Amino acid sequence: MALGARLEMRQGQGLVITPQLQQAIKLLQ
Incomplete structure (x- = not known):
């Protein structure tokens, strides 16, 4: 679902x- 978006956000923010x-x-x- 929104898992991909969450991963992209995490990678983008470096979290x-x-x-x-x-x-x-x-x-x-």
């Missing part, structure tokens, strides 16, 4: 995947 974000991504998948 690291946090446990909370990882959990949120799993829920979206």
Whole structure:
């Protein structure tokens, strides 16, 4: 879904995947 957009945003901002974000991504998948 919006997973690709989230990954692009994360890479663009240079952020690291946090446990909370990882959990949120799993829920979206």
